[in-house]
Amino acid sequence: MNCPAVDGQLQAWSDDDFGAMAREVFSWQFELCQPYRGLCERRGITPSSVSDWREIPAVPSTAFKYFDFVSVPDDFAGEGLDALFETSGTTQGSERRGRHAVPRASLYRASFHHPFRLALLPDVERMPVVSLIPSVDEAPRSSLSSMVEMAVEEFGSGVEWLVDGDGVWRADAVDVLHASQTPVLILGTALAFLHLLEQFAEGSVRLADGSRIMETGGFKGARRSVARHELYTSISVATSVPEHRIVNEYGMTELLSQMYEPVLAEGPDAQGWHVAPPWLRVRILDPTSLAEQGEGEEGIIAFFDLANLGSVSHIVTEDVGVIEGGRLRLMGRAPGSNPRGCSRAMDDLMSASGSGP
């Protein structure tokens, strides 16, 4: 079949083009991923019964904690996965971690490249990177570290890693920023920026014009909840990078594609609205009926990510949002939907060798 171009300006794909690829991806995953196939068969849905990609069964993102969704042919077994990502847990480790197998990193890299360039480097080829996210050597199971590593390889002219895999900061972290004479790209999570701001207790640093920041991770699971606006204002004051040059990235371990707010290309008005690449479709579902919601209606966010070819593409998240004009606004996530200590306690009980049937 004809594969719509992935390079260039990321033109939108027609629903037919996307749907044809989505159904092909579904056939692959139905054939090769046993737990997923079981779910589909239970619902009486097979590749031949699907006429619209929206009918393809979605799995909850939580299920990545309980099932290994790997869609590879039998003869792949000897070659090994290119990567196995894990969701982050709490420091106490009391939460079960989700796992996302990546048979081939090449597809991950391909899906990363253009959206990142358009969102963070629409105007320059390469620039120095300062990462508040640990390197892959430090955090081999982190999909975020893997992404930063790709950013450095493909768009960086040098990199400074300020945080190690245990979350320990380099003593000269602030000095590194002070020393930079040319525009830099800073990558970090919301929590990491909070830590960085604490280190700026005495004044601020003036980063060169043209510097920019990618913030990700939001405040999910963070103990300190600071409104995003407050955070961006503080970052801006501390670094002199204007607020509208701080790009929010929305991604998750369970998805190999990412979404960004295109503020660098479009200006401040683009703040708060995430854009998906053409191979990632976003829908909003009614929380009770799971029917697709209309424009502007709030509901649960569901994704169909073609880049997830090696696992499962159709995923319903626990995040809530709204779509307008094809862009996504994040509204929130169930706070403490999984009381910590509780799930682990139940695991303790249910993993004991009881009487099987």
Add this chain to the structure above:
Amino acid sequence: MRGMRDVTANDLARIRADLAVARDGLLARSAAEVAEILGGVGARFADPSDPLRRAALEGLPAEAALSPPLAEAVLDGMAVDWTAARLVRLLEAEFDDPRVLDRFVVRNGSAASDHGEQDGGRRGRTVRAFGPSLCVQISSGGVPGVSVNALIRSLLVKAPTLIKPGAGDTLLTRLFAEALADVDPALGAAVAVRYWRGEERDVTAAALDGAEVVVAYGSDEAVRSVRNLTPATARFVGYHHRFGIGLVGREALGAGVEKVAAHVARAVAMFEHRGCVCPHIVFVEEHGNVVPEAFAELVAGALEGLERRWPTDGASGGREVERAALVQARGTVELQEAAGAARMLHGHEASWTVVFESDLVQLPQLPGRSVRIRGVSDLDDVPAMVGRAGRHLQSVGYAGDERRAMGLAEALTRAGATRIVPFEHMSFPPAWWLHDGRGPLETLVRWAEVE
């Protein structure tokens, strides 16, 4: 208002000073008298004609995220223990002679002051129990009324108390404290109800300053956080995360099994699955007249029936983020169903969920009104399964032959459980229950002795 902070670190010094002054007023009363006054306030919550009860019922559904009929059932269940008679019984259950909270008492004898001297030490020890000079209670919000219980416990041992109710439990606490201040200003002055968010550790740290006893309720993380902020000179009492389980013996699976299923369903529904007194997993013995899977169907039927009496809509229907969590959990269970390891029964609009597990499965926490049901070949096998979960196990609901109950109780409590109870009484333990294994008043007091 849920989530509204009404105190700053700076206010706390003044609150502490006011509470210190109020302690003299408290100590001037007898424990019995305090119980009488608290019981007078508490009884108002059970009186349909009382405006206090009406105010509680008006605000409770929204704050606690319970449907109005369920909120009323919860309040009724809680208020049973807020009467003078029950509180006096609580004092007696814990101290034999509650006058030990008022003055020195010769244990096993009459009050020391009645005689002025002891009989050469042979008659017993001359002891007195003091509530803390300042008790700080950091409560949690899952179950409304828990913070009122906490407050009552403090005052019964005559401890001036700063209490931070849980986010979903501020209303009853405030109403109780205000009504107390109206009827008895001296007692009312010994209570400060303030709310701030748990993440505001600076406020928590300031609140704990000067406390003699700190009590914390909540998740393991929340309790650990308060414990870490507790001054070295204060005693710490932690009620960390706990959950309940249920056991149904084959003797209960014959005639009357529908009633057992109904009791299980009520225990599951009462606090929308939030309480340590709710059964999260029910073990059902095989080889009864009704097989475990059929019992799961009966519980599902009972939950569907309860939907009319106590709707779940207040709990999750309107809250998208909670509903999103339910979608995650049910979707994961469906994958287990597809793997042949489980079977799920659930409401459609309603958020009740029953999972029958035919194999060892790991599931996410099921939010809302939900229960997991598993077959076991013999209930005697269950205590050995508890293992590490014993640290979080609290109530065990039971239906079956009473002669077997004592043997199971020995093994289950050895494994960590602190309460074995028929399902029909599971939701509301009496005021004098051994809360997580300790008398709730005894754990607050400091003993003194004259040798």
